Amino acid sequence: MNKKVYQQINETLYEEVLDNGLKVFLLPKADFHKTYGLFSTNYGSVDNHFGYQPDELTQVPDGIAHFLEHKLFEKEDGDVFQKFGQQGASANAFTSFTKTSYLFSATDQIKQNLLTLLDFVQAPYFTEETVEKEKGIIGQEIQMYDDDPNWQQFFGIIKNLYPKHPLHIDIAGTVASIADITAEDLYLCYNTFYHPSNMVLFIVGNIDPEETMAWIKENQKEKVFPEAKEIIRQYPTETIADIRPESRMEMPVMRPKGVLGIKGAMDKLPTEGRELLRFKNALNLLFQMLFGTTSANYLRLYDDGTIDDTFGFEVNLDRGFYFADFSGDSETPQDMLAEVEKILLRAAEDPEINQENLDLLKKKMLGKYFQSLNSLEFIANQFTQSLFGDTTLFDLPEVIQSITLADVKAAGASFIDPTSFSRFYMYPSESNTPIG
Template sequence: MHKRVYKQFNETLYSETLTNGLRVNILPKKGFHKTYSTFSTNFGSIDRTFIPLGQSDYVTQPAGIAHFLEHKMFDKKGYDAFDLFGKYGADANAFTSFTKTSYLFSATQNIHENLDILLNFVQEPYFTKESVAKEKGIIGQEIQMYDDDPDWKLYMGILGNLYPHHPVHLDIAGTVASIAEITVDDLYTAYQTFYHPANMDLFVVGNIDPEETLTWIKENQAKKSFMTFEEPKVKLGTRETGNEDITKQKIVEMAVNRPKSVIGLKGLDVVPIGVAGLSYRLKANLLLYLLFGESSEQYLKLYDQGIIDDTFSYEFDMERSFHYISFSGDTDKPTEFIEAIRTILQQADQLLPQLESQFELAKKEMLGRLLQRMDSIEAIANSYEGRQFGYTTVFDQTAIYENMTLSDLTLLAPKLFNLDGFSTFQIQPMKGQKA
């Protein structure tokens, strides 16, 4: 096993890529009672147009296929994986994002057995027409619930403005109409293309012995055979970059008491991958915190003016093939809100040189938050992004923060705050409804 030692934190990460291509990461945490493990595939909701394994032509599957597949993986012939985890004292779950699907468990006992359950149920697909039909009704209700949520409508609305030709604008769960089209064959096609061990990684963290744990995993994988791996070929849209197709403004009405506004800023620069990509993300987050955090002068000024309130938030999302910033909140002054955010972004190069002392304090706060996450086995495993950030972990972020300068943020600001990618989406109370 390869050992990556973090002396500063007295931590050692053990990693090995198995003969079948599965990358295994093991982080022993002495003194912890619980063990937590994630088993993830590089397959998310945006990966719906691809060349199936062994074929030569692209197919486009219904929106929501990755999320639907995640749900169906727990249903096996003769048993339910959730029930099996429960029998061995583990809590299990799964989630699908735009770019990956993860299965996980946490347990204080029977770690060997629970690891086997995790590996086995994810690597043994079983789908039937009857179970797929039943799942459509369950997921359909989930989708309808989100359709009636104004905050979700706001979120998906700005993605639709920014990325009309990229599948990120489609709900991760799909629509009631799209999931109705999903077939058993679709599920097997997606599974066979993306769920190969070489397209996946396993992260185990807790009170475990790394050598023993790796032996368990190798024994499990040695019992299975897999087809020759082919790197999935995915098509994300006819126009994946640029600003020419951005919808600059959209206003809809819903049954809300107050107007809701979101500003989106599409990333138009090419972001790096590997450690440089992680550095880009951390710098962007710190830059936004300096300008829009609750202790910033800009935030306090907008708050005192009644332009924003406690509902205000900002987010920087950077994943495979896209990145964007959003600012959102309930506001009775949507026009002032939009113009105020735009002005701060335009003046960032003038504001930043005045924030040297705030920058040093912000760095310390970010490092403090990072140290807190290092005490959470869930945070350690869930923050692992695999190949996108060069297989770095939460422990690698400290050095990036420590070496970061205010000049780094000043150089990043004009790239990140390119107003050619600016868009707004508003939800107004329905006509006749008192705001």
């Protein structure tokens, strides 16, 4: 078991790759009563076309990764949630574009809960009857998100930026797509993506690392897994020409909404993990200087009524894609997005991009980071993103401190390209009762 000490944040991380390929990370925190476990597979909603040979790829229905997440909790002898509850633990799971994760948190019976987490994720049980039953449940969940204006706004801009890529499809799929899912499909996806070599186990809390690793190894030795194979994932090819410049929809909302999206070019990204993390944070710092709540641009637009306190931005960078979105409610969403575009295109000359602001925002970012280390959930969820190679969440302070004003300007120059812009608008529908 390897041990790595992070002096600046006073953390010690233990890690080991087991014989079956499972990556295990243990972070003891003696001052905490709670222990949090996260078992994650490198498999999400975008991974719907895959296989082991280039000429033998399979395409499965949209939403299957999320469907599989739901079904793993149901076993022949009952519901796993009940077992966790009887052991004094709370359990949950979530599916993203690129990951599916299962978790528990508990203050005692840590060994039992850890083994339950490993055992239920590594023992699939699907039948056609239980699959059919689940379709109705997930169908209701999909319809709930269909009625959520913010969710629809988010996917509205993604559909503009990625019209061919499965990224633009709701993580849960559609009512039509999940209707095609079979037990055989679930087993195919499970056997492909839930091999230990494609998974990460992270345990953080009041644990003894040697003892905890012994529990995990003993559990895994009792199980037989096939030989690991390299997974081929295929995605549609897209170019800047495929971006939809603008679209709109109506929903029962009180005020119009607007979002400006920018699609990043993957071939312009740094390839080394640490540099990629620096790039992402440099871009975030740039947008904080341009649009943060204390920036001159934000205050001007807020004072003249172009934006309100719903305005914000987000940088999304993950396996195979990255984009940014700037969104908010506004009586004049076209004017709002025109102002945002103008500020972005003049970023290189913006007086807000200066050393004093950068130093202040870096301190603010570091302060928020250190505060977040009090959350075991945050640590586990962020650490297991595994997007930056050997550079981890715990390297972030050094990465942030190393970012220069030149880095920030270079990140903006690389990313802000007007040919990669898209707008999405949402307007109140006349025939429906407004939400909110």
